Amino acid sequence: xxxxxxxxxxxxxxxxxxxxxxxxxxxxxxxxxxxxxxxxxxxxxxxxxxxxxxxxxxxxxxxxxxxxxxxxxxxxxxxxxxxxxxxxxxxxxxxxxxxxxxxxxxxxxxxxxxxxxxxxxxxxxxxxxxxxxxxxxxxxxxxxxxxxxxxxxxxxxxxxxxxxxxxxxxxxxxxxxxxxxxxxxxxxxxxxxxxxxxxxxxxxxxxxx
Numbered sequence: 115x116x117x118x119x120x121x122x123x124x125x126x127x128x129x130x131x132x133x134x135x136x137x138x139x140x141x142x143x144x145x146x147x148x149x150x151x152x153x154x155x156x157x158x159x160x161x162x163x164x165x166x167x168x169x170x171x172x173x174x175x176x177x178x179x180x181x182x183x184x185x186x187x188x189x190x191x192x193x194x195x196x197x198x199x200x201x202x203x204x205x206x207x208x209x210x211x212x213x214x215x216x217x218x219x220x221x222x223x224x225x226x227x228x229x230x231x232x233x234x235x236x237x238x239x240x241x242x243x244x245x246x247x248x249x250x251x252x253x254x255x256x257x258x259x260x261x262x263x264x265x266x267x268x269x270x271x272x273x274x275x276x277x278x279x280x281x282x283x284x285x286x287x288x289x290x291x292x293x294x295x296x297x298x299x300x301x302x303x304x305x306x307x308x309x310x311x312x313x314x315x316x317x318x319x320x321x322x323x
Contacts, residue, residue: 130178130187130207130219130241166284168274173281176203176226177288178219179257180211183313184298185306186260186288187211191281200226201235208239220244222254263296264288 166173174195178188188207192199204219219241221227227245236243246254268287274280294307301309 130180130217166269166274166280168277168280170275171277173277173284174199175284176200177257177260178203178207179260180306181220181256183306183310184256184260184301185293185310189285189288191284193277195226197226197229197231200232204232204235204239204241208241216242218242218244220246220254222246223248260292263292267291 166175171193174192176190176199177186179185180187187210188203188205190199190202190206192202200221217240219236221244223245226232233243264284264287268283272283274283293305295305297303297305298309304312
């Protein structure tokens, strides 16, 4: 298990970003590609869950992103957009990542993220909950950027026959492409995994001891 790259960043504050993943929109709270309205007489509103369609149904994804390295540290999938989905993602993040100091998990105002069950799960894992401002498309922009990449680099490239096929494809994209090979200008053209490895090598250098 790799020690998190961010355990000594920002005064020791770890930052995770959670989101539930979009298809044709770029923001769970609105954004530059947000539809004007789904009904002609209704103004656009918060849309934390938009679905990824397959021929036999829809797949919902909840992902948690490390705010320092941009790595997706947890992802969960379901054909139902409920609190179990987001709790499964949190449980995976806690299981897979070592933490040092306080960890804040930031999300939007989707009903799953404001539910009693979600709050209890965060408290059980000693996570601090942070909720964004309503109607602010930039509040969780780093998470929305990930959904945009997933959309253009995977979801728009194929017609998905089954929810199982779509789920496997999204998991493979996250685990084997985005985390390992997807380069970010913010990270000096390194992938999230490469960036964490380099950071930890610098931290362990005898010259810095």
